[in-house]
Amino acid sequence: MTEEKKERKPQKRSDKSPKKTPMREQPPEERIKNFLEVPFGYTEKEALLEAERCLHCRRPFCVEGCPVEINIPAFISAILDKDYRRGINIIKETNVLPAICGRVCPQENQCEKACVMGRKDGWDPVGIGRLERFLADWEYANGRETPKIAEPTGKKVAVIGSGPAGLVAAADLARYGHKVTLFESLHKGGGVLVYGIPEFRLPKSIVAKELETLEHMGVEIKYDTVIGLTYTIDELFEMGYEAIFIGTGAGLPRYLGIPGENLKGVYFANEFLTRANLMEAYKFPEKADTPINVGKKVITIGAGNVAMDCARTALRLGAEKSMIVYRRSLAEAPAREEEIHHAEEEGVEFHLLTTPLAIMGDKDNNVIGLECQECELGEPDESGRCRPIPIEDACFDLECDTLIIAIGQRPNPLVPRNTPNLKTHRWGGIIVNEETLETSIPGVFAGGDIVSGAATVILAMGAGRKAAKSMHEYLMNKDKKA
Amino acid sequence: MFEIVRKEWLHEVIFLIEVKAPAIARKIKAGNFLVFRAKEGGERIPITVAEYDRKKGTVTCIIQVVGKSTKLLSTFEKGDYIQDVVGPLGKPTEIKKYGLVGIVSGGLGIPLANLVAKELRNAGNEVIGMVGARTKELLVWEEEMSKYCTEMDYCTDDGSFGMKGFTTNLLEKKIKELEKEGKKFDMIFTVGPTIMMKFIAGITKKYGIHTIASLNPIMVDGTGMCGACRVTVGGEIKFACVDGPEFDAHQVDFDELLMRLGQYKKYEKVSYDLYLKECCGGKQK
Numbered sequence: 152m153t154e155e156k157k158e159r160k161p162q163k164r165s166d167k168s169p170k171k172t173p174m175r176e177q178p179p180e181e182r183i184k185n186f187l188e189v190p191f192g193y194t195e196k197e198a199l200l201e202a203e204r205c206l207h208c209r210r211p212f213c214v215e216g217c218p219v220e221i222n223i224p225a226f227i228s229a230i231l232d233k234d235y236r237r238g239i240n241i242i243k244e245t246n247v248l249p250a251i252c253g254r255v256c257p258q259e260n261q262c263e264k265a266c267v268m269g270r271k272d273g274w275d276p277v278g279i280g281r282l283e284r285f286l287a288d289w290e291y292a293n294g295r296e297t298p299k300i301a302e303p304t305g306k307k308v309a310v311i312g313s314g315p316a317g318l319v320a321a322a323d324l325a326r327y328g329h330k331v332t333l334f335e336s337l338h339k340g341g342g343v344l345v346y347g348i349p350e351f352r353l354p355k356s357i358v359a360k361e362l363e364t365l366e367h368m369g370v371e372i373k374y375d376t377v378i379g380l381t382y383t384i385d386e387l388f389e390m391g392y393e394a395i396f397i398g399t400g401a402g403l404p405r406y407l408g409i410p411g412e413n414l415k416g417v418y419f420a421n422e423f424l425t426r427a428n429l430m431e432a433y434k435f436p437e438k439a440d441t442p443i444n445v446g447k448k449v450i451t452i453g454a455g456n457v458a459m460d461c462a463r464t465a466l467r468l469g470a471e472k473s474m475i476v477y478r479r480s481l482a483e484a485p486a487r488e489e490e491i492h493h494a495e496e497e498g499v500e501f502h503l504l505t506t507p508l509a510i511m512g513d514k515d516n517n518v519i520g521l522e523c524q525e526c527e528l529g530e531p532d533e534s535g536r537c538r539p540i541p542i543e544d545a546c547f548d549l550e551c552d553t554l555i556i557a558i559g560q561r562p563n564p565l566v567p568r569n570t571p572n573l574k575t576h577r578w579g580g581i582i583v584n585e586e587t588l589e590t591s592i593p594g595v596f597a598g599g600d601i602v603s604g605a606a607t608v609i610l611a612m613g614a615g616r617k618a619a620k621s622m623h624e625y626l627m628n629k630d631k632k633a
Numbered sequence: 634m635f636e637i638v639r640k641e642w643l644h645e646v647i648f649l650i651e652v653k654a655p656a657i658a659r660k661i662k663a664g665n666f667l668v669f670r671a672k673e674g675g676e677r678i679p680i681t682v683a684e685y686d687r688k689k690g691t692v693t694c695i696i697q698v699v700g701k702s703t704k705l706l707s708t709f710e711k712g713d714y715i716q717d718v719v720g721p722l723g724k725p726t727e728i729k730k731y732g733l734v735g736i737v738s739g740g741l742g743i744p745l746a747n748l749v750a751k752e753l754r755n756a757g758n759e760v761i762g763m764v765g766a767r768t769k770e771l772l773v774w775e776e777e778m779s780k781y782c783t784e785m786d787y788c789t790d791d792g793s794f795g796m797k798g799f800t801t802n803l804l805e806k807k808i809k810e811l812e813k814e815g816k817k818f819d820m821i822f823t824v825g826p827t828i829m830m831k832f833i834a835g836i837t838k839k840y841g842i843h844t845i846a847s848l849n850p851i852m853v854d855g856t857g858m859c860g861a862c863r864v865t866v867g868g869e870i871k872f873a874c875v876d877g878p879e880f881d882a883h884q885v886d887f888d889e890l891l892m893r894l895g896q897y898k899k900y901e902k903v904s905y906d907l908y909l910k911e912c913c914g915g916k917q918k
């Protein structure tokens with residue numbers, strides 16, 4: 152490989168600055184009034200400064216920390232050479248959606264957690280995610296190369312769901328030379344990237360560009376098509392698709408099972424975010440027809456990325472007070488560090504070690520508050536996180552006029568429900584062969600949240616790539632056998 | 634994009650559109666519904682299919698103008714394209730031989746119940762239609778459903794057509810008539826305004842008649858993802874768009890449904906008024 156030659160020799164920490172180059176962002180008091188992206192991204196100068204911090208370790212632990220094993224020191228070297236095209240190509244060998252991952256990956260638990268620089272007290276890891284974003288944004292500004300496509304194989308394949316898993320599977324299958332049709336039930340593509348994650352974290356134009364690239368690669372995208380209903384899996388085979396990838400995600404809301412969940416003003420996170428993002432309710436009534444109901448005081452229950460997105464969206468939609476209620480402490484919160492930090496900066500109030508007991512309504516069934524109980528942390532449970540134990544008699548009420556339940560999603564049941572031979576776990580996830588991602592139906596593969604349960608963008612993408620590879624092998628061997 | 638191949642006004646505020654949607658027309662069944670989004674920026678709204686033509690690949694819907702989105706759709710003419718049409722959504726009606734079936738529908742009654750009547754009849758049932766509206770002019774498409782009903786009874790609030798009164802009166806009257814002949818409904822299907830269905834369910838419960846209601850909660854995606862359409866049935870949360878929209882009427886918490894339907898009233902008005910101002914100089918057609 153030519154890149155390797157250009158890699159640098161290991162360097163000494165003593166020559167480096169201990170702190171990450173800061174990223175400029177919109178000030179909190181301003182950004183809560185708009186939906187524009189919060190961090191601005193590195194300038195070239197800042198990127199070079201940050202790239203300079205990398206030690207070019209002989210054993211780059213950062214790479215092991217990245218679920219798709221991007222050759223991180225190699226792309227950092229390319230930045231130092233100002234050879235940004237080479238840099239972005241190195242990333243794209245394993246990650247086809249760097250502009251998205253650079254923004255939403257939980258870096259602090261992955262590449263940056265493993266980075267040697269961050270292992271010493273008082274030292275920050277290299278800002279790998281930010282550098283990744285820098286290269287991706289550079290590519291958007293300087294022209295993207297449409298990926299090379301192999302000779303047509305004459306095979307038709309179907310990809311169901313246009314979330315990160317489906318996007319990557321479709322792109323890879325197209326590159327192998329197959330004729331790909333991508334089916335999406337909503338009117339817009341991108342899955343959680345468009346209906347869930349808000350504009351201020353991931354501009355929708357980025358997702359739109361990725362979909363455009365797919366179309367340039369010859370992928371046909373069919374929106375408004377619900378597989379299981381509009382067409383079943385069997386019908387797709389009848390239509391001539393020889394292999395099928397299911398990437399339908401975890402879009403089914405979980406609820407608490409406490410009184411008051413159906414009161415007026417109580418949302419499941421998915422509805423709240425779908426109205427705000429996909430249906431663009433923040434433009435209501437001038438430019439969008441879908442309304443959203445946001446009061447002055449908003450409570451969000453939960454502390455994952457979804458909860459942070461709801462709490463921060465509520466502020467932007469005019470809430471005067473946005474509160475998070477979570478039964479454990481921040482150390483256990485599943486949200487990305489950056490999201491919690493941004494939420495805190497924006498004035499989101501955290502009620503930690505607080506468990507919800509009942510949602511209270513007035514005589515007209517409008518939500519007016521939440522009955523809570525304080526908790527303390529006990530022994531770790533199966534998830535490895537400390538179990539919250541309610542403290543007797545420590546009950547109190549919080550007032551609100553909108554309440555959002557953001558405690559997680561389960562796999563979307565539409566495809567499994569309408570595909571009799573498709574085996575699933577009791578909790579709804581599709582069962583696959585771990586090696587090939589093939590399901591109980593030959594020729595049908597699955598990956599992303601529909602297999603793993605709600606996880607991350609990068610894992611869903613990794614699964615899409617892995618499935619595309621085994622689908623390609625499956626398609627090529629199918630002929631040999633015949 | 635979905636082409637409109639026919640458009641007709643059936644009443645001042647009720648129109649019919651026939652839309653080319655072959656994939657949907659192929660499989661649509663009674664009880665299914667569609668989601669329409671008229672154009673970019675538009676709302677997703679659920680609409681029932683009143684009739685379909687599998688050969689032509691079209692579905693026919695009858696829509697009443699009640700607010701911004703239905704008003705906007707009403708401006709579309711033959712040859713225009715609707716941005717999005719999704720379906721068939723929801724579970725189809727359980728069609729089997731029940732025996733004597735009553736269909737009680739109100740509001741936009743006939744279009745909403747037409748396919749159900751047709752398929753129940755084709756399955757060998759005796760079907761009695763009981764249809765109500767505020768006034769005679771709102772009883773659109775009645776010649777359609779009468780084709781599938783052994784008997785059609787009407788009522789209007791103002792007595793301008795059929796019996797003067799409500800569908801509840803009509804139903805109770807029919808039940809009593811049948812009683813005299815020693816007969817009884819084996820199943821009642823009801824669709825229409827929620828408040829009507831609530832009272833119908835009350836009556837059939839009293840007489841012990843199995844009743845299916847087709848609910849119309851507020852929906853967004855229509856695919857089980859958002860939870861906006863949740864209703865309590867038999868004490869459990871159900872998503873009407875994927876678990877329904879038809880449920881055992883005696884298990885439905887109608888009061889909660891009524892309460893949830895009103896959630897967006899103030900916004901709906903803002904949206905409608907703004908639209909009227911922009912496109913019709915503030916006047917309603």
Ligand SMILES: Cc1cc2nc3c(=O)[nH]c(=O)nc-3n(C[C@H](O)[C@H](O)[C@H](O)COP(=O)(O)OP(=O)(O)OC[C@H]3O[C@@H](n4cnc5c(N)ncnc54)[C@H](O)[C@@H]3O)c2cc1C
Pocket residue numbers: 255256257311312313314315316317334335336337340341342343344347348376377378379398399400401402424456457460487563565566598599600601605606607608609611
């Ligand atoms: C609000 C929110 C914030 C998040 N923030 C982060 C973050 O910061 N970082 C991170 O790494 N992860 C985050 N996640 C998780 C991450 O988005 C998901 O793990 C990831 O999107 C899963 O990808 P997927 O492709 O499996 O499914 P999805 O993104 O869920 O996409 C599935 C797609 O399939 C479509 N579909 C479903 N059923 C059908 C059907 N029957 N027919 C046709 N199409 C169908 C859906 O409409 C959807 O477009 C977040 C999730 C949410 C909800």
Ligand SMILES: Cc1cc2nc3c(=O)[nH]c(=O)nc-3n(C[C@H](O)[C@H](O)[C@H](O)COP(=O)(O)OP(=O)(O)OC[C@H]3O[C@@H](n4cnc5c(N)ncnc54)[C@H](O)[C@@H]3O)c2cc1C
Pocket residue numbers: 666676677678679680681682694695696697698699700701702703704741744745848849850851852853878894895898901902905
């Ligand atoms: C399964 C189902 C089938 C339906 N079939 C038909 C049909 O065949 N013909 C027809 O004319 N109407 C039908 N409706 C009702 C139709 O969806 C609403 O009239 C329409 O959404 C109103 O939109 P609007 O913007 O014009 O009015 P708005 O001003 O937004 O609303 C007027 C009233 O309509 C109801 N409504 C509003 N938004 C929604 C929504 N997204 N989903 C459901 N109800 C809503 C509310 O009760 C509201 O108060 C059906 C509804 C459901 C749930």
Ligand code: SF4
Pocket residue numbers: 216217218219220221223246252253256257258261262263279280283609
């Ligand atoms: S994809 Fe995610 S984990 Fe991998 S290098 Fe990029 S930010 Fe880190």
Ligand code: SF4
Pocket residue numbers: 204205206207208211212213214223224265266267268277279
């Ligand atoms: S571990 Fe950190 S310092 Fe070492 S190569 Fe990776 S990014 Fe550079």
Ligand code: FES
Pocket residue numbers: 851852853854855856857858859860861862863872873874875
């Ligand atoms: S409309 Fe969203 S879940 Fe039913």
